[in-house]
Amino acid sequence: MSIIINANPISLLLASQALKEGKLVAIPTETVYGLAADATNPSAVEKIFIAKERPQQHPLIVHIADIDQLTDWAIDIPPSAYQLAKKFWPGPLTLILKKHPKVHPIITGNQETIGIRMPAHPVTLAILKQGHLAVAAPSANRHCQISPTTAQHVEEELGDKVDLIIDGGPCAVGVESTIINLTSTPYEILRPGMISQEAISAVLTEKIHTQKSTFSPRVSGSLDKHYSPKKTAMLLPENAILETSLQYKKVAVMAFLEKPKAWSGYWETMPTNAEAYAQKLYSTLRQLDHTDADIILIAKPPMDWLAIYDRLQRACAISHS
Ligand code: TXA
Numbered sequence: 659m660s661i662i663i664n665a666n667p668i669s670l671l672l673a674s675q676a677l678k679e680g681k682l683v684a685i686p687t688e689t690v691y692g693l694a695a696d697a698t699n700p701s702a703v704e705k706i707f708i709a710k711e712r713p714q715q716h717p718l719i720v721h722i723a724d725i726d727q728l729t730d731w732a733i734d735i736p737p738s739a740y741q742l743a744k745k746f747w748p749g750p751l752t753l754i755l756k757k758h759p760k761v762h763p764i765i766t767g768n769q770e771t772i773g774i775r776m777p778a779h780p781v782t783l784a785i786l787k788q789g790h791l792a793v794a795a796p797s798a799n800r801h802c803q804i805s806p807t808t809a810q811h812v813e814e815e816l817g818d819k820v821d822l823i824i825d826g827g828p829c830a831v832g833v834e835s836t837i838i839n840l841t842s843t844p845y846e847i848l849r850p851g852m853i854s855q856e857a858i859s860a861v862l863t864e865k866i867h868t869q870k871s872t873f874s875p876r877v878s879g880s881l882d883k884h885y886s887p888k889k890t891a892m893l894l895p896e897n898a899i900l901e902t903s904l905q906y907k908k909v910a911v912m913a914f915l916e917k918p919k920a921w922s923g924y925w926e927t928m929p930t931n932a933e934a935y936a937q938k939l940y941s942t943l944r945q946l947d948h949t950d951a952d953i954i955l956i957a958k959p960p961m962d963w964l965a966i967y968d969r970l971q972r973a974c975a976i977s978h979s
């Protein structure tokens with residue numbers, strides 16, 4: 659059994675101590691829970707890959723608590739990185755920069771670039787500051803499964819593969835950070851998140867391009883099937899749900915409309931506001947995955963909810979593996 663502890667001054671001290679000893683600690687962030695290891699300790703970082711069963715070439719994001727730490731991890735940092743950090747950090751934006759030569763290749767998947775972000779969660783910021791730490795932390799789920807947005811989800815996903823789980827409550831944002839590559843020309847959004855391209859463009863003068871879902875094994879969030887429930891899930895227009903449901907014995911639905919009176923399966927009515935929807939997305943998928951339904955039918959959200967649309971498409975993709 660892993661240990662879940664509530665965030666308090668003593669547990670924060672325990673967490674930074676455990677990280678310094680090379681242990682794995684699950685930490686709350688505003689996006690999803692992370693599985694953290696001291697980023698300066700390659701053998702601790704290696705444990706992340708084993709615990710998650712994650713292929714080694716998938717690079718990890720380094721989480722910092724102070725903008726001054728950027729220069730420990732990256733070189734040739736463009737002014738735009740500081741402009742974005744000033745505007746959006748702490749917050750759900752990951753910057754891809756040229757890596758510092760001292761960074762161990764296990765973190766970067768042997769690439770010349772590194773992903774860095776400052777998470778907006780007081781508990782994790784306190785753990786990092788207390789120990790003068792930077793941590794490598796992917797989402798605390800098994801590879802390709804649904805990301806955890808509560809401490810209980812982490813336990814469900816990783817159990818005793820993690821030494822300590824710090825419970826910082828449910829994540830406020832609910833989907834992973836936006837990733838922008840600042841080493842390419844033009845800059846490129848590699849993973850959409852709740853910080854939109856428009857919001858980023860408003861801060862920068864440089865051009866930005868959004869990567870279309872091309873298959874790139876270097877970015878695990880861009881594998882076709884990812885963030886997936888174990889059950890088959892299908893994304894379809896809301897008005898096709900009832901008719902489609904007739905083909906199955908028991909159906910779980912994630913829709914915008916209220917549950918119809920005669921409905922006998924599972925039905926979750928989702929918020930019509932993107933922020934509130936994102937916050938509930940993974941916990942609802944997880945909850946419906948635990949039912950005895952044969953399939954999860956999901957009403958398509960508006961196309962301009964890019965981050966949400968992206969995660970739902972991947973949750974519903976046919977596995978190519
Ligand atoms: O919100 C988040 O970003 C969460 C929380 C825990 O901070 N973290 C997260 O980590 O989603 P992970 O490992 O599940 O996803 C990180 C993504 C992966 O798709 C990885 O390939 C990409 O970031 N990534 C990391 N470093 C990269 C690099 N140097 N170049 C391109 N992609 C990179």
Ligand code: MG
Pocket residue numbers: 796797805
């Ligand atoms: Mg992940």
